[in-house]
Amino acid sequence: MSSRRATAPAPAYVLHRYDWSESSLILDLFSRDQGRITVAAKGAKRPYSQLRPVLLPFQRLLVVASRPAKDETADILTLRSAEWAGGQPMLGGAALFSGFYLNELLMKLLARHDPHPLLFDAYAATLPALGAADDTLTQAALRAFEIVLLREIGLLPQLDEQTASGLAVAADAPYQLRPELGLVAWQQGEAALPGARWAALQQALDHGALAELQALCAQALPALKTTLRGLLHYHLGSPRLRTRDVMIDAQQLMDAPAPLASTSPPP
Structure with a gap:
């Protein structure tokens, strides 16, 4: 996962999520390659978004994120894609x-x-x-x-x-x-x-x-x-x-x- 350009998917976990707008989320991710990063998941709250069922805590993901093209110094990256990487059932209790x-x-x-x-x-x-x-x-x-x-x-x-x-x-x-x-x-x-x-x-x-x-x-x-x-x-x-x-x-x-x-x- 590159901070400048989207590259190969990298492993990560969702640590926390915030509502950004009616349709989007801000996520804190724990990435193996970059440590803790903050990303904007645009449209992730929409009913038919492919991201909606994936961005869950305690599930290993493969994500691609990069800085917005118009702001190479932005601290919040843009989430380009996220896929479930398999793993354990959801935690409960x-x-x-x-x-x-x-x-x-x-x-x-x-x-x-x-x-x-x-x-x-x-x-x-x-x-x-x-x-x-x-x-x-x-x-x-x-x-x-x-x-x-x-x-x-x-x-x-x-x-x-x-x-x-x-x-x-x-x-x-x-x-x-x-x-x-x-x-x-x-x-x-x-x-x-x-x-x-x-x-x-x-x-x-x-x-x-x-x-x-x-x-x-x-x-x-x-x-x-x-x-x-x-x-x-x-x-x-x-x-x-x-x-x-x-x-x-x-x-x-x-x-x-x-x-x-x-x-x-x-x-």
């Missing part, structure tokens, strides 16, 4: 919220036109795990993706050495990952993992072994969830993500007891 959570992270943390092919591949490999019936697998996949994301955008310190000193971690000693300090020796009352676990996570990252990284995360979910949430919120500058608020509200509604049947007629 809790998996849908998890997917939108990943999309919100990418929207807020990725700069436009900054390619991250390894992160794109991790995103594509994470989506199937979100729909798994095993909650441990889903949570491990989310934590692994967060780790890959933080590393890809340069916000994750080396995990097999202490950040301040550069000394290798001791296998049996506990360490914590703190947003403002990096990897440091454990302090009472905060989530920590042994040095051997941190080093194993680093090794999986270095080898690009996402499945291994997910397996390691599954063995340390409580500590990693607390740690990574703090790290992400620190760099986002926000105490809570919008998707997380929606998830919490939905969960409270599902957990609420059903109202008692009324013996009086409705008003």
Whole structure:
């Protein structure tokens, strides 16, 4: 996908969509070749548009986009074509919220036109795990993706050495990952993992072994969830993500007891 001229289709996912007019959309796409890009999908809302059934979240697409011929400096590209590239069924239920959570992270943390092919591949490999019936697998996949994301955008310190000193971690000693300090020796009352676990996570990252990284995360979910949430919120500058608020509200509604049947007629 070229920013100047339409070329061969390139893989991408829809992260977010906005109404542009009665017939068109503005889309944020996560492209393997160009990273996060914004495109105008003209006529995509029309009933018979070929784009209408294709531009869905969590579905792998092949897209062609380029800058308008009259404005080679435009930040918003024009979507020339988009085709479904095959893949998994649509996410539903809790998996849908998890997917939108990943999309919100990418929207807020990725700069436009900054390619991250390894992160794109991790995103594509994470989506199937979100729909798994095993909650441990889903949570491990989310934590692994967060780790890959933080590393890809340069916000994750080396995990097999202490950040301040550069000394290798001791296998049996506990360490914590703190947003403002990096990897440091454990302090009472905060989530920590042994040095051997941190080093194993680093090794999986270095080898690009996402499945291994997910397996390691599954063995340390409580500590990693607390740690990574703090790290992400620190760099986002926000105490809570919008998707997380929606998830919490939905969960409270599902957990609420059903109202008692009324013996009086409705008003």
